[in-house]
């Protein structure tokens with residue numbers, strides 16, 4: 008992992024920096040590249056625009072590691088409202104939640120109850136509930152809660168991170184559930200004994216895991232979602248899918264709002280279902296620092312705003 012990436016990821020956890028930078032106008036302007044606005048209404052409007060172009064969306068309210076059960080209950084209630092809005096507006100939209108935003112650190116049992124409530128509402132509203140994957144210390148409880156919710160509801164999926172050394176075994180353990188898996192490379196600062204340290208290794212691990220998922224998806228035994236902007240990787244996976252007899256509609260690509268927008272439309276026009284993950288909310292500092300870390304060239308984008 009490059010030094011810049013490591014520094015940016017470390018900075019993402021600094022509350023002092025968050026306080027210093029979050030109020031700066033230039034920083035707020037730069038964030039707009041990845042976020043249509045802080046309010047749910049801006050996210051819903053963006054989802055409606057995408058729907059008019061045939062693209063689906065996934066909505067997520069920024070926030071993590073809440074420190075009180077009241078806050079966690081507020082997050083649950085917020086997402087229940089989001090599902091209601093999606094239904095009323097008939098948007099092709101799903102939701103994605105972080106378990107520490109739903110109070111995983113405080114009370115895993117209450118977090119499970121909240122997840123069950125969201126999964127039940129998502130199913131009733133013909134939407135879908137995704138669970139993000141956070142730092143490696145949360146993987147075990149996240150898998151546990153996902154399995155519990157998946158046993159009760161089909162419409163719930165989980166993010167797995169290709170950079171973790173444990174993920175091949177985790178994926179194999181989940182496959183009997185015919186799961187919905189969103190495979191990503193991984194966005195956090197992890198030590199080398201936990202996560203593969205170099206990008207080529209992560210890319211190679213992603214290709215192997217994606218191939219395994221594709222085999223299952225081709226037989227209708229998994230919902231395979233590739234959460235990546237790596238167009239070379241996506242092209243190779245599409246070839247692999249052809250070899251397996253999996254039609255472009257048998258797997259999906261999910262990308263982040265504001266990244267590779269033209270590729271999103273091109274893939275969709277070629278028959279690959281595409282969803283755009285739209286983030287919104289005021290708690291964007293750690294999330295934005297992770298976006299900068301993914302492509303340190305983005306730092307220059309911020310600097311240009313600062314000077315312009």
Ligand SMILES: Cc1cc2nc3c(=O)[nH]c(=O)nc-3n(C[C@H](O)[C@H](O)[C@H](O)COP(=O)(O)OP(=O)(O)OC[C@H]3O[C@@H](n4cnc5c(N)ncnc54)[C@H](O)[C@@H]3O)c2cc1C
Pocket residue numbers: 138139140141166168189191192193194195234235236237238261262263266284297298299301302305
């Ligand atoms: C839908 C979705 C959901 C995700 N959910 C999670 C999650 O739950 N947990 C988690 O740990 N991570 C999550 N991530 C983030 C993921 O782990 C990666 O950090 C991120 O996607 C960058 O990796 P990449 O696969 O795009 O490949 P990379 O090899 O990093 O990037 C490929 C190319 O995409 C472009 N690109 C990538 N990132 C950016 C950026 N920030 N700005 C501008 N261009 C960029 C660049 O051109 C780059 O060369 C998610 C990503 C997506 C798309």
